[in-house]
Amino acid sequence: MWIFLAICSAASLGLANIAHKRLLDNYLEGVGALGAGSILTRSICAAIILIAVGWPVGAPAQSVVIALLSGVSLGSGLLLLFLGLKLGEASRAVAVSQTNPILVALLAMAVLGETITGPQWAAIALVIAGVGLVSIEGFGRGLLKLTPGLTVLVGSSITLGLSFFLAKLVLTDLTPWEVFGLQELGMVPAFAVFGRPQNWRRLFNGLRSGPGLATFVIGEGLLPQLAIMLFVWSFSLGPVSLASAILATRPLFVFVVGTLLSWRTFGMMQESLSPGALAAKGIAIVMIVGGTIILAAW
Numbered sequence: 332m333w334i335f336l337a338i339c340s341a342a343s344l345g346l347a348n349i350a351h352k353r354l355l356d357n358y359l360e361g362v363g364a365l366g367a368g369s370i371l372t373r374s375i376c377a378a379i380i381l382i383a384v385g386w387p388v389g390a391p392a393q394s395v396v397i398a399l400l401s402g403v404s405l406g407s408g409l410l411l412l413f414l415g416l417k418l419g420e421a422s423r424a425v426a427v428s429q430t431n432p433i434l435v436a437l438l439a440m441a442v443l444g445e446t447i448t449g450p451q452w453a454a455i456a457l458v459i460a461g462v463g464l465v466s467i468e469g470f471g472r473g474l475l476k477l478t479p480g481l482t483v484l485v486g487s488s489i490t491l492g493l494s495f496f497l498a499k500l501v502l503t504d505l506t507p508w509e510v511f512g513l514q515e516l517g518m519v520p521a522f523a524v525f526g527r528p529q530n531w532r533r534l535f536n537g538l539r540s541g542p543g544l545a546t547f548v549i550g551e552g553l554l555p556q557l558a559i560m561l562f563v564w565s566f567s568l569g570p571v572s573l574a575s576a577i578l579a580t581r582p583l584f585v586f587v588v589g590t591l592l593s594w595r596t597f598g599m600m601q602e603s604l605s606p607g608a609l610a611a612k613g614i615a616i617v618m619i620v621g622g623t624i625i626l627a628a629w
Contacts (some may be wrong), residue, residue, distance in 0.1 A: 402517020
């Protein structure tokens, strides 16, 4: 069950990232406007969830704080991913941001006592290698040409991995719904850096069109929240070290949908469609999916 939930979460996040890229390229003027939108959506979602399930007054205060910090870390990771999406192709940016399973696995082994077998380590390595392959755009002057914004995307990977681990850490004291609500609340201060008046103006100006508003509501208001709830639920049922590796399949969904939308028939994305780029991404996707199948079957 936890494997299915993690895959559904990866798919939801992948579609959300496609929507984020569309918003940044076509409707919103800068990452600040999208960040302001995230303040709005996260605040509304946190209020709804915490009103519905109540504040976890019976839980240890330390667990509540850690859940909030998980949200801060998650928000920071998404913020850095937004910057990466603005700088480069969606499929490459998302791929680099998903290199966190090794960090999560090491933390889970050291703190939570989770055990990982040799084949599972091999599968995690295969997923990471596939993700790394997607990040290479080609060769220039005899050197590897890496995806733009690589530094911020690596930062995104680290903060996302830390968030996953912290969420798992408190699921013994809090329900998945409580962790979800606290994470949403914790993300608000992470995005508060974008709360300047000019960003709100840019947000509302960009959402005046019907397509822009629809893309925002679905891609920022619904899909990310669904994905976060699904991966918290997955963490509550299975080992976070392996669930996070399955979440790393998100580039598969971004690649498939992004490539489809980049064909001339649609013209909605600007992903590279050269034979070399498609071949490299195709090989990487096989590695990612292969590693995930090994994790699921072992």
